[in-house]
Amino acid sequence: MSENAERGWLPDFLLINGEIKSGTAFFVDESGIITRLSQAPADVGRAQRLKGRAVLPGLVNVHSHTFQRVIRGRTEWRNQGQRDTFWTWREKMYDAATRLTPEQIYQAAKAAFLEMLLSGITTVGEFHYLHHQADGDRYSDPNLIGKLVIQAAREVGLRIVLLRTAYLRAGYGKAPNPGQTRFITGDAATFISDTEELSGWVKKFRFRGEAEVGVAPHSVRAVTRDYLLEIADYARQQELCLHMHVSEQPGENEACIQEYGASPVTWLERMGLLGPRFTAVHAIHISEAEAGFLADSGSSICACPTSERNLADGAVRADWLLARGANICLGSDSQIQIDLLEDARLLEYDLRMQQLERVVLDPAAPGRERLSQTLYQTASKSGAKSLRQNVGELSVGKPADFVGIDLDDLSVAGASREMLLANVVFSLERTAVKDVYVGGRCVVRDGRHPLQESITAEFKRVQREFWG
Ligand SMILES: [Zn+2]
Numbered sequence: 001m002s003e004n005a006e007r008g009w010l011p012d013f014l015l016i017n018g019e020i021k022s023g024t025a026f027f028v029d030e031s032g033i034i035t036r037l038s039q040a041p042a043d044v045g046r047a048q049r050l051k052g053r054a055v056l057p058g059l060v061n062v063h064s065h066t067f068q069r070v071i072r073g074r075t076e077w078r079n080q081g082q083r084d085t086f087w088t089w090r091e092k093m094y095d096a097a098t099r100l101t102p103e104q105i106y107q108a109a110k111a112a113f114l115e116m117l118l119s120g121i122t123t124v125g126e127f128h129y130l131h132h133q134a135d136g137d138r139y140s141d142p143n144l145i146g147k148l149v150i151q152a153a154r155e156v157g158l159r160i161v162l163l164r165t166a167y168l169r170a171g172y173g174k175a176p177n178p179g180q181t182r183f184i185t186g187d188a189a190t191f192i193s194d195t196e197e198l199s200g201w202v203k204k205f206r207f208r209g210e211a212e213v214g215v216a217p218h219s220v221r222a223v224t225r226d227y228l229l230e231i232a233d234y235a236r237q238q239e240l241c242l243h244m245h246v247s248e249q250p251g252e253n254e255a256c257i258q259e260y261g262a263s264p265v266t267w268l269e270r271m272g273l274l275g276p277r278f279t280a281v282h283a284i285h286i287s288e289a290e291a292g293f294l295a296d297s298g299s300s301i302c303a304c305p306t307s308e309r310n311l312a313d314g315a316v317r318a319d320w321l322l323a324r325g326a327n328i329c330l331g332s333d334s335q336i337q338i339d340l341l342e343d344a345r346l347l348e349y350d351l352r353m354q355q356l357e358r359v360v361l362d363p364a365a366p367g368r369e370r371l372s373q374t375l376y377q378t379a380s381k382s383g384a385k386s387l388r389q390n391v392g393e394l395s396v397g398k399p400a401d402f403v404g405i406d407l408d409d410l411s412v413a414g415a416s417r418e419m420l421l422a423n424v425v426f427s428l429e430r431t432a433v434k435d436v437y438v439g440g441r442c443v444v445r446d447g448r449h450p451l452q453e454s455i456t457a458e459f460k461r462v463q464r465e466f467w468g
Helices: 039-045 066-071 088-100 104-119 144-156 179-185 188-205 225-238 250-260 266-270 287-298 307-312 317-322 339-354 370-378 381-387 420-427 454-468
Strands: 007-016 020-021 023-027 034-038 046-057 061-064 121-128 160-167 211-217 241-248 278-282 299-301 327-330 400-406 432-440 442-443
Touching: 007 039, 023 039, 034 039, 046 179, 046 420, 046 432, 061 104, 061 278, 061 327, 061 339, 061 381, 066 088, 066 104, 066 299, 066 454, 088 179, 104 121, 104 144, 104 432, 104 442, 104 454, 121 144, 121 211, 121 381, 121 432, 144 160, 144 211, 160 188, 160 225, 160 442, 188 225, 211 225, 225 241, 241 266, 250 266, 266 278, 266 287, 266 400, 287 317, 299 381, 307 339, 317 339, 317 381, 327 339, 327 370, 327 381, 339 370, 370 381, 370 420
Parallel strands: 007 046, 061 121, 121 160, 160 211, 211 241, 241 278, 278 299, 299 327
Antiparallel strands: 007 020, 007 023, 023 034, 046 400, 400 432, 432 442
């Protein structure tokens, strides 16, 4: 490679291996892969100076349902005479899920993905279950909507893993729910061949290696044992990541105990489904022993604290999980708020509120940066592990997915190098996110995205049309 093809940046501060460094430049080759980090004066002089900026690894949003962006703020009231819970919220969500057109889903995805980029997210795991027409009929292309969602991510510039979701039934012994008709594929063989078709399409277009497919049986409730095992077997053969909603609500545990005589994590462990390719989304209502099953099997746990607090789900026992060495990552889920650092700080704050104690997630703390390092990692490197993507940290051989934050933004101004990461994790506002790069390519510059006006205008039109 000629020297001319190499590009490099020198920010004031750079987060490498959890440590904030100064005077370090980093360089990429023409495909945007990091080739070296250097403090040598000759190298530092060649790099583009990012003055007043700290550069951090791009954030990884492991669990997203982009279409739910359209119901933001539209579920914050009770139906007359009724308690409002996750389950009543779900009926409101289904009302939107059944009515959205493919074009509206595409525009909502672009708006949500843009908001993610502007908040420093560079990779998303989209848990996608809107497959069919409202009456359950298949589109002539069974992956029509999935492809539109992938296209939305690629147009905006976000790296995406589309987690193609399998759904079969309302639940054990439950009558079909018309709100779910759009999600259902009646047999595992068809689900697998549809997934193969989408994987082939993604490979054909390659998308610069920035789109991939995984699988996601929706929950223990929504599939049968045999259906789940068939999909898990397919995922094992293809080495795909396998994501599943697990124990978000106590009602899910009760149904699983009724059907299988065990709560979901225990049952999944018995079925041999936990492991390094498995991610349990939520995993809130689990026992300490089940936290051990997840950790010991190398599974990931995706907490979605901003969404979970909105849906009255509860708070994940991050203390149990981290004490056992589990990989905790984060997701924006229902899109009520898209701010992965808020999710990171809530992991700790929810436990402070319950336990009336501070620094719960690093009680042994020999170093002042440990808690902030742990929490930043949940929003970056741990998410990359869950989605099996070679991102989440700035090191040689990885794509340069990074965020440049403004050190003069009032939410972090005045932080010393040693205290910067704690300022970022506990107080950074989105106004500080100025530059976002994916694979060495600048997608947000000075806090603006080139498609920002048009995507916003299209999304406002969709909202007007959809809600009247
Ligand atoms: Zn979800």
